[in-house]
Amino acid sequence: MAGKGIHIEGLKKRYGSGDTAVDALIGVDMQVAPGEVVGLVGPSGSGKSTLLKCLGAVIEPTAGRMTLGDLVIYDGGWKVKDLRALRRDKIGFIFQAPYLIPFLDVTDNVALLPMLAGKPNAESRKLAMELLQALDVEPRAKAMPSQLSGGEQQRVAIARGLVNRPPVILADEPTAPLDSERALAVIRILNDMARKFETAIIVVTHDEKIMPTFKRIYHIRDGVTYEEAGEGREFE
Amino acid sequence: MISLAGRDIMHAWGKFVFTGVGLGLLIGITLSMAGIYRGMVDDAKALLDNSGADLWVVQQDTLGPYAEPSSIYDDVWRGVRGMPGVARTANVTYLTMQVRQGGRDVRTMVTGITAGEPGTPGWPPYLVAGRQMTRGHYEAVADIASGFKLGDHLQIRRNHYTVVGLTRRMVSSGGDPMIFIPLKDAQEAQFLKDNDAIRQQRLRTAANPAFNRPQVPGLLDAVIASQSINPYVNAVLVQVDSNHSAEEVAESIRRWKRLTVYTRDQMEEILVGKLIATSARQIFMFLVILSVVSAAIVAFIIYTLTLGKIREIAVLKLIGTRNRTIVALIMQQSIALGLIGFVVGKITATLLMAPIFPKYVLLEPLDSVMAFVAVVVICILASIIAIRAALKIDPAEAIGG
Structure with a gap:
């Protein structure tokens, strides 16, 4: 598995310094292979969001090592100069709420990322349409986000996360606002997409109803991760 | 993108x-x-352009006639006319006042102009209706912005005037529309007193033993007559002939006539730089x-x-x-x-x-x-x-x- 997916070793994050210092991450070790969807579970204050922000190159860890495929992105310091480009090209984000851009239609919400990466508008929209078709929201391609249902919005958000074909996707409680049926549908889509695009997906969740769907689950408690085998139901 | x-x-x-x-x-x-x-x-600028003047001859050491009061005798123009380089001269008076017509009155600048023909300094350069004044009294040419029409009868002081012509963009520096009337009427209007004041002045003059001498018959009448006329105008407008520069002619008038003379540029500076x-x-x-x-x-x-x-x-x-x-x-x-x-x-x-x-x-x-x-x-x-x-x-x- 080494050299592919995402690999995290001994990741630490300390907020503040001196007497007021707080160690949010003490030792995080994770490895997610391409095409794999793993769960990241933990109570409030356990360090989930901090870990997600470190993985997303939004905040800088204090120590440790992170690699994306063969690319070392952190090893005691950032090894990539343009973190913005790293987020755009190598990391896909799916949020708790879809957070679609309200003034762009469905196609352009998805096509925006390749456009930002410098791809021509027509090519970007073509990539977007392929994903919208794969996620079964192509008929709503010209709709505005406010005209979509919650499930449709989340599928568009997944398409946006996948459109630049990133090696890793960070999904922050993507099923929280959905009912059981739709939550399972989203997880099914994530698994399909992970396999189809060889993407490693980390799903941060509290959602008990999707827990049995993961083959592997990372528990995080007091800034330390523990790996556990999951049931892997539904997607065998 | x-x-x-x-x-x-x-x-x-x-x-x-x-x-x-x-x-x-x-x-x-x-x-x-x-x-x-x-x-x-x-x-x-319209006020200056439409006056048709190259020079303004005014009372010494004043910024007249638009920015300050200026009075010069109405025969000064003769001497100025004889100066080298002077093509035309004309007396002019300006009086800002309310002009009544029927039940309304309009704030205007009443301008007294000398008899002459179109092109004479001070005359409205063009009309949009009617004709120029042809009589020496009680005719008027009004700017169309005043709201007056041909044939309207206006009251200026005690006298009534008939509007015989209408012009356009003839306004004072304050934007008040201009009413042109004959010079003599304007001179009278400038200093015209009411009947009670005239009577009081005559009684005062008669009571003055210096003017009412039994051994000099006719003196009192002569003094009273002199008090009832206005021999002043506000300025003399001058057109310079094409062979001389305005500044050169102005300098000559200043030196020999001991009057203040402004060129077009100086007058514009006074109006734009000081008045407004x-x-x-x-x-x-x-x-x-x-x-x-x-x-x-x-x-x-x-x-x-x-x-x-x-x-x-x-x-x-x-x-x-x-x-x-x-x-x-x-x-x-x-x-x-x-x-x-x-x-x-x-x-x-x-x-x-x-x-x-x-x-x-x-x-x-x-x-x-x-x-x-x-x-x-x-x-x-x-x-x-x-x-x-x-x-x-x-x-x-x-x-x-």
């Missing part, structure tokens, strides 16, 4: 248009204020205040719109949008708001405000161009606060926790 600003505007076009209309009304007032100032300057300077400063202050208010409004609106998009901006930053794209989004919206405001303001100033303002409003194309540039600059500056706020948004805000 698609235009994020354009999409955002189109998505909430109603909010943008209504905000732009509000801003446009403010810009319209600003443009109108500039137009009023230009109108004042143009009125001053205070009004111009006041208008300039209004312009500054309105510009600051406009900038504050644009800044507040753009800042509010930006704060309403914190989550979207955080998401954009998280997914790798460059800062310059976010800066462009905010700045383009600010400029778009300014453009809507400018178009609305220009239309408002031109079609709605200028026609209903009592004073002449001159909207110069160059002023509009300058206003356009100012609006764009103000909008760019006004967007800086919102841009600073947007750049401070942490992309981590898009991630929970």
Whole structure:
């Protein structure tokens, strides 16, 4: 598995310094292979969001090592100069709420990322349409986000996360606002997409109803991760 | 790359248009204020241009006849006419007063002009209706802005005048329409007292033993007669012949006639630089205040719109949008708001405000161009606060926790 997916070793994050210092991450070790969807579970204050922000190159860890495929992105310091480009090209984000851009239609919400990466508008929209078709929201391609249902919005958000074909996707409680049926549908889509695009997906969740769907689950408690085998139901 | 600003505007076009209309009304007032100032300057220049004079001969050491009172004898023109380089001369009087017609009165500048023909200094250079004055008394030519019509009967002091001609753009430096009447009538009107005052003056003169000497018959009558005429005019207008320069002729008159003489440029400096300077400063202050208010409004609106998009901006930053794209989004919206405001303001100033303002409003194309540039600059500056706020948004805000 080494050299592919995402690999995290001994990741630490300390907020503040001196007497007021707080160690949010003490030792995080994770490895997610391409095409794999793993769960990241933990109570409030356990360090989930901090870990997600470190993985997303939004905040800088204090120590440790992170690699994306063969690319070392952190090893005691950032090894990539343009973190913005790293987020755009190598990391896909799916949020708790879809957070679609309200003034762009469905196609352009998805096509925006390749456009930002410098791809021509027509090519970007073509990539977007392929994903919208794969996620079964192509008929709503010209709709505005406010005209979509919650499930449709989340599928568009997944398409946006996948459109630049990133090696890793960070999904922050993507099923929280959905009912059981739709939550399972989203997880099914994530698994399909992970396999189809060889993407490693980390799903941060509290959602008990999707827990049995993961083959592997990372528990995080007091800034330390523990790996556990999951049931892997539904997607065998 | 698609235009994020354009999409955002189109998505909430109603909010943008209504905000732009509000801003446009403010810009319209600003443009109108500039137009009023230009109108004042143009009125001053029209007064000089339409007088047909190259030189103004006035009382020594005064800024007359428009900025200060000036009185010179009405026979001074003869001596001036004989100076080298002088082609034509004409006496003129100016008197700003209310002219009555029927039940209404109009503020006007009554101008006394000498008998002559069109082209004589002081005469209205052209008419839009009727004819020039042909009689020595009780005829008038009125500027059309006074509202008088051909055949109207006006009352100036005790006398009644018939409007025989109408002219256009003949206004004082204050924008009051001009009424032309014969010089003798104007001279009389300038110093005409009421009957009680005349009677009192005659009694006082008769009671003065120096004037009422039994051994000098006719002295009292001669003194009283001299008191009832006005031998003064406000200025002599001079046209210089083509072989001499105005400055050269003016210098000659100053030296030999011991009078103050102004050329066209000097008179324009007096009118624009002194007479309307205070009004111009006041208008300039209004312009500054309105510009600051406009900038504050644009800044507040753009800042509010930006704060309403914190989550979207955080998401954009998280997914790798460059800062310059976010800066462009905010700045383009600010400029778009300014453009809507400018178009609305220009239309408002031109079609709605200028026609209903009592004073002449001159909207110069160059002023509009300058206003356009100012609006764009103000909008760019006004967007800086919102841009600073947007750049401070942490992309981590898009991630929970």
